[in-house]
Amino acid sequence: MSSTADVQxxxxxxxxxRVTQARVVLSEWxxxxxxxxxxxxxxxxxxxxxxxxxxxxxxxAHHWPHMNAHERRDFHPLEPNLAGxxxxxxxxxxxxxxxxxxxxxxxxxxxxxxxxxxxxxxxWAKATVYVAVVVALMIPSAIVAFxxxxxxxxxxxxxxxxxxxxxxxxxxxxxxxxxxxxxxxLGLGAIVRNTAGGIAAFAGIMFVLPPLMNxxxxxxxxxxxxxxxLSAGQTIMSTTAGNHLAPWTGFALFCAYALASLAIAAxxxxxxxT
Numbered sequence: 001m002s003s004t005a006d007v008q009x010x011x012x013x014x015x016x017x018r019v020t021q022a023r024v025v026l027s028e029w030x031x032x033x034x035x036x037x038x039x040x041x042x043x044x045x046x047x048x049x050x051x052x053x054x055x056x057x058x059x060x061a062h063h064w065p066h067m068n069a070h071e072r073r074d075f076h077p078l079e080p081n082l083a084g085x086x087x088x089x090x091x092x093x094x095x096x097x098x099x100x101x102x103x104x105x106x107x108x109x110x111x112x113x114x115x116x117x118x119x120x121x122x123x124w125a126k127a128t129v130y131v132a133v134v135v136a137l138m139i140p141s142a143i144v145a146f147x148x149x150x151x152x153x154x155x156x157x158x159x160x161x162x163x164x165x166x167x168x169x170x171x172x173x174x175x176x177x178x179x180x181x182x183x184x185x186l187g188l189g190a191i192v193r194n195t196a197g198g199i200a201a202f203a204g205i206m207f208v209l210p211p212l213m214n215x216x217x218x219x220x221x222x223x224x225x226x227x228x229x230l231s232a233g234q235t236i237m238s239t240t241a242g243n244h245l246a247p248w249t250g251f252a253l254f255c256a257y258a259l260a261s262l263a264i265a266a267x268x269x270x271x272x273x274t
Contacts, residue, residue: 021121028125032099032133041095045088045178046137050145052084057149064156077160078170078239081149085142085174085237089181092134093206096185097198099130104193119269127186127262131179139175146171166239169247173236177251180233180258181206187261191268206230226250229257 032038057080067075100123103109116122146167150159162168188205189198210230213221225231226244235250244250 019116019118019121021124024116024121024125025128027115028122028129032129035102038095038098041091042133042137045091045095046141048088048091049084049138049141049174050148052087053081053145053149054152056080056083057152061152061156061158064158075158076240077150077153077158078146078167080153081146082142082170082174082237084145085178088138089178089206090203092138092178092182093185093202094199096130096182097189097202098195099126099182099186099189101189101193101195101198105195120266123190123262123266123269127183130182130186134179134182135175137175138178139172142171142174166247170237170239173247173251177233177236177254180251180255184229184254184258184261187258187265190265191261227253229254232257 060075060080064072100109103112112122113119146162153159160167162171184206185198185202188201189195192198192201206229210225210228213225213228216224222243226235231244232250233254235244235247238244238247245253
């Protein structure tokens with residue numbers, strides 16, 4: 001029989017520590033940046049935001065001497081600056097879907113939920129990490145795109161200053177908008193739990209639904225369209241008057257759509273099997 005001294009000399013098991021939200025966030029940070037495709041997708045979003053803006057401004061500057069009075073009157077120098085955001089929003093929305101559906105497709109989600117049995121901390125951590133990364137990268141990218149694009153437009157003396165009313169809000173709002181787009185995609189992906197289905201749902205709501213509104217009577221279309229996710233979200237980048245909500249009102253509504261998708265995902269995550 002073993003003596004008390006022998007029992008005391010047995011090695012103790014390693015201390016694993018408690019599962020906390022901070023540790024789950026750190027885990028999701030590691031998972032996000034350990035996937036090469038994620039890094040390339042985010043860098044592509046940065047490149048598109050800056051590169052497409054520079055290209056669009058260069059095209060406008062080249063054609064400016066040949067534009068008629070009507071085209072010049074309707075032109076706003078911030079519009080070509082934000083052309084890259086219109087493309088990058090698809091990349092970040094799709095990546096938001098993939099942040100969670102990729103784990104379902106590989107079965108890795110079972111390991112995540114085994115380590116975090118309550119499940120919801122995993123969803124909150126994914127949302128926190130992804131939004132933080134997009135905001136941290138895309139607000140500076142939008143600002144860089146602005147100054148690069150305006151330096152090109154200045155050759156034709158059609159540039160606008162960052163201090164011009166609404167410009168700073170629109171430029172920084174572009175980064176916030178892309179973060180909200182990614183969060184919306186993540187919520188839809190968590191609801192559908194399938195990559196193809198999540199991307200289809202995201203693209204349908206964001207890009208297919210608005211043109212379909214044209215089949216409605218004009219008065220109905222004009223009344224409903226400003227409240228659609230795409231129209232509401234992009235008001236944060238608007239500097240001109242039109243049939244849309246106020247910038248911060250529209251953006252708040254779009255954030256509400258994103259948070260609603262995340263809330264539905266949270267309810268389903270608790271009730272459904274893995």
